[in-house]
Amino acid sequence: xxxxxxxxxxxxxxxxxxxxxxxxxxxxxxxxxxxxxxxxxxxxxxxxxxxxxxxxxxxxxxxxxxxxxxxxxxxxxxxxxxxxxxxxxxxxxxxxxxxxxxxxxxxxxxxxxxxxxxxxx
Amino acid sequence: xxxxxxxxxxxxxxxxxxxxxxxxxxxxxxxxxxxxxxxxxxxxxxxxxxxxxxxxxxxxxxxxxxxxxxxxxxxxxxxxxxxxxxxxxxxxxxxxxxxxxxxxxxxxxxxxxxxxxxxxx
Numbered sequence: 001x002x003x004x005x006x007x008x009x010x011x012x013x014x015x016x017x018x019x020x021x022x023x024x025x026x027x028x029x030x031x032x033x034x035x036x037x038x039x040x041x042x043x044x045x046x047x048x049x050x051x052x053x054x055x056x057x058x059x060x061x062x063x064x065x066x067x068x069x070x071x072x073x074x075x076x077x078x079x080x081x082x083x084x085x086x087x088x089x090x091x092x093x094x095x096x097x098x099x100x101x102x103x104x105x106x107x108x109x110x111x112x113x114x115x116x117x118x119x120x121x
Numbered sequence: 122x123x124x125x126x127x128x129x130x131x132x133x134x135x136x137x138x139x140x141x142x143x144x145x146x147x148x149x150x151x152x153x154x155x156x157x158x159x160x161x162x163x164x165x166x167x168x169x170x171x172x173x174x175x176x177x178x179x180x181x182x183x184x185x186x187x188x189x190x191x192x193x194x195x196x197x198x199x200x201x202x203x204x205x206x207x208x209x210x211x212x213x214x215x216x217x218x219x220x221x222x223x224x225x226x227x228x229x230x231x232x233x234x235x236x237x238x239x240x241x242x
Contacts, residue, residue, distance in 0.1 A: 027220075052146070
């Protein structure tokens with residue numbers, strides 16, 4: 001049997017730091033990451049890739065230059081490549097990201113919120 | 122604002138056929154699909170790609186030649202490329218698949234369960 005199954009809530013219980021993505025799985029050259037967010041992120045984009053957000057628990061906003069999307073548990077959104085966006089959560093929100101390996105959370109912007117890459121939980 | 126958000130339960134309410142994947146989103150050259158399954162699928166593999174299963178509601182098994190993984194709501198599994206597997210659900214189970222565009226649900230096996238590809242909901 002090739003691999004172990006992954007329980008999202010169990011993985012989420014293993015870390016608490018905000019804005020610090022943890023890899024839980026790889027599919028080809030893509031990674032699935034869990035992130036806990038609270039407060040406001042920075043404006044950034046990812047020049048070469050779309051990015052998928054899936055809300056596991058809580059509620060968050062993705063702000064664009066021309067509007068805001070609110071996502072609650074069980075909702076997902078694809079941020080197209082090159083589109084500048086900023087995430088925000090009033091209360092802690094637990095999300096899953098899907099994106100290629102090697103993507104930096106702050107894009108090319110660089111910030112104190114830039115997280116180490118490829119940290120597994 | 123680039124795209125609309127996607128509500129998984131709302132999308133799931135729009136179709137009922139078993140073993141008939143519906144695309145809900147694209148990320149680069151990958152697709153996110155919802156599937157309702159019940160009963161037993163066929164043995165097959167995907168020679169060129171891993172395949173991700175995420176259980177949205179219910180419970181399912183993924184059987185391998187040397188073991189079985191049981192997945193419940195909130196659990197996910199990556200079936201590595203080239204690994205023969207068969208899915209099974211005693212009661213209806215609602216799942217999300219993530220895989221490259223163009224993947225046929227029965228792999229190269231071909232069966233009456235082979236579903237049309239790229240059907241959106």
